[in-house]
Amino acid sequence: MASQSQKKTPRAGFAALIGRPNVGKSTLLNALTGEKIAIVSPKPQTTRNRILGVVTRPEGQVAFIDTPGIHQAKGELNRYMVEAALSAAEEVDLVLFLIEPPQGETLDVTPGNRAILERLQKVGKPTFLVINKIDSIPKAKLLPLIALYGQEFPFAEVVPISAREKDGVEQLFQVVLGHLPEGEPLFAEDMLTDQQERVLVAEYIREQVLRHCRQEIPYSTAVLVDVFDESEREPRPGTPPGQLGGLIRIAASIYVERDSQKAILIGKQGQMLKLIGTDARKSVQRLLGAHVYLDLRVRVEARWSERAAGLRKLGYE
Known part of the structure; x- marks a missing residue:
């Protein structure tokens, strides 16, 4: 048995899920927590508010914040949603920037994703590139896509996943936890969300x-x-x-x-x-x-x- 001195100090902190509409942020939050905390639909801009999902393990606790998709805001509601997402990035320990593989043959960084990365540069928080929906792209395209985004931003980690299939979700949790500060849980162990x-x-x-x-x-x-x-x-x-x-x-x-x-x-x-x-x-x-x-x-x-x-x-x- 390991002695008390050999036990790892638990880690705890906040991570924000940031990205364009419909990249799978809410699906990922539900996969991480194991519960349906955020509603999901194929229509863009389904998520309108920041949603907290807490995952607690013996080795630590991560409070994930799902955010509205960042888009070109027209109208009060859209501006509200974009501000909710960008302000979340400023308040967490690290940012998970979600993208999905491009649908066509051409690999590129879309103007929308480039604009988000420019904002994240100013925020200055450690940022992961999380490539979702990897089940929809040939594996041969994955490394060039990672290299392409790596030229745009100094990502702390790159984690390919499929939130819908729960592929890579546990690995993502462990990598996130490893980047959080040491500390006791921020929320009760049985708490999943702050949503009433x-x-x-x-x-x-x-x-x-x-x-x-x-x-x-x-x-x-x-x-x-x-x-x-x-x-x-x-x-x-x-x-x-x-x-x-x-x-x-x-x-x-x-x-x-x-x-x-x-x-x-x-x-x-x-x-x-x-x-x-x-x-x-x-x-x-x-x-x-x-x-x-x-x-x-x-x-x-x-x-x-x-x-x-x-x-x-x-x-x-």
């Missing part, structure tokens, strides 16, 4: 809007939970372990910017809203471990994504 349940519920509902609605609707949509009634949450006596117990009553409002969007979201005879509600309820029940009564309403808040007051009202502080 009602915030996660709102995001799960928005995920179904992203999934079911056509292009124009998701980006004009926000969700607020109006009622979260847990008075009947305690499982009934005799509920078998692992089965849903108790009841939580939830009422939520889905906000859009125009009456025409409201009509689309509700659908003919309410079918679209019913479909969104049915799938959202299933996800929320798995999250909360209880039966859920879910009441959804669609409301219009004109131009909310373009106004600072609209952002504040809908929870984007």
Whole structure:
């Protein structure tokens, strides 16, 4: 057995996931934590807020911060999201810069990624190049891609992964941990995220809007939970372990910017809203471990994504 003096001092700290929209930051956060903390969709700009995911092991603890995709910001909401991402890079111990392999034959550093690297140069934090979706690129192209990005920025580490397949995710965690300062855990061992349940519920509902609605609707949509009634949450006596117990009553409002969007979201005879509600309820029940009564309403808040007051009202502080 190793003596006390031979035991490694645990490490702890923060790492931000930074990158363009749809490079897989939220998928990676979920893979690292083993839980669905961040919603995922093929549509860009799914993540709107910084999301904390904590991974605790005997050898240390890493608090990962998922951030909105950095893009050319037009409008108040987009500027809010980009600022949330860039400010996170300034507040952590190290940055994980995620990219995905180019789709065509040509290997290059895209203008969007080059602009992010210019900002990260100014931040001055140790930065990893994390190449996601390596299952989508021939291995022969991987080394030239690494060399190309290495000419743009002095990366502390380069880690190829596939977040969706969980390939390289454990290796990434260990490399991140090795670069963090020695210290005791910053959060309780059983803590996974700082997101409140009602915030996660709102995001799960928005995920179904992203999934079911056509292009124009998701980006004009926000969700607020109006009622979260847990008075009947305690499982009934005799509920078998692992089965849903108790009841939580939830009422939520889905906000859009125009009456025409409201009509689309509700659908003919309410079918679209019913479909969104049915799938959202299933996800929320798995999250909360209880039966859920879910009441959804669609409301219009004109131009909310373009106004600072609209952002504040809908929870984007």
